[in-house]
Amino acid sequence: MRTTKILLSFLLVFGMWVAVVPVMVHACSCAQPPSIEDQLNRKTAIFTGKVLSLTKPAQREIQSSADPVEAQFEVKTVWKGEVGSQTAVYTALSSVSCGYEGFEVNKEYIVYAHGDPDRLETGLCEGTKTLTSAQDDLEALGTGYEPAKLAAKIMIPQEVPLKLSTMDTEPDRREGIQVVVPAISLSLIILLVLFIRRRCRS
Structure with a gap:
C-alpha cells in the first residue's frame, strides 16, 4: 500500500511538472547577411x-x-x-x-x-x-526606379506554409506537445486512482 502511495505521488508531481514547464522551441538562425x-x-x-x-x-x-x-x-x-x-x-x-x-x-x-x-x-x-x-x-x-503602374490586385490571405529558404526551426509538432503530454499524464493519473480504489474495495 505504501509503494502505491509513493507511485501515485510521483505521477501527480510529474503531471504537474509537464503541464507547467514549456516545451523549448528554437529560434530562427540566420547565416551571414548577403552582400x-x-x-x-x-x-x-x-x-x-x-x-x-x-x-x-x-x-x-x-x-x-x-x-x-x-x-x-x-x-x-x-x-x-x-x-x-x-x-x-x-x-x-x-x-x-x-x-x-x-x-x-x-x-x-x-x-x-x-x-x-x-x-x-x-x-x-x-x-x-x-x-x-x-x-x-x-x-x-544606387538609383532605383519608380514602381510599375499596375492594376491593383485584391490579395486574399491564404493560410499556407511559407517556403522560407533561410528557415532553421523545429517542426511545428512541438507546439502541440504542450497540449498532448499533459492530457496523457492526466489520463494515466485518473486510471491509476481508479485502479487503487478498486483494489482497496476488493
Whole structure:
C-alpha cells in the first residue's frame, strides 16, 4: 500500500511538472547577411515602401508560428522586380519561424523579397529592415526606379506554409506537445486512482 502511495505521488508531481514547464522551441538562425550584389541576383524584388496595413491570421486554439502575415505596402522606389505602386508581402507570424516581426503601419522599410512575383515573401534573414537603418543599403543600391503602374490586385490571405529558404526551426509538432503530454499524464493519473480504489474495495 505504501509503494502505491509513493507511485501515485510521483505521477501527480510529474503531471504537474509537464503541464507547467514549456516545451523549448528554437529560434530562427540566420547565416551571414548577403552582400547587395547577392541580393540583386537572388531576390525576386527589392523596394522601399510604407506599410499601409497588416493582416494577421485568425486566432485559433493552436496557432502556428509559420502562419502568414500580409503587409500591404505603398511602394516608393524599386531596384528589382516589376512591383506595383501598392503590393503585398507575406512573412511568417513569428521570428521562431524566421518571420519578420518589425512591420508597423505607417512606417517605411526596405524590403528584400523572394518567391513568386504574385506572392512575395520576406523574413528575418532576408535583409528587410526599417528605412532609417538602411543607409548603407541605399548607398550600395544606387538609383532605383519608380514602381510599375499596375492594376491593383485584391490579395486574399491564404493560410499556407511559407517556403522560407533561410528557415532553421523545429517542426511545428512541438507546439502541440504542450497540449498532448499533459492530457496523457492526466489520463494515466485518473486510471491509476481508479485502479487503487478498486483494489482497496476488493
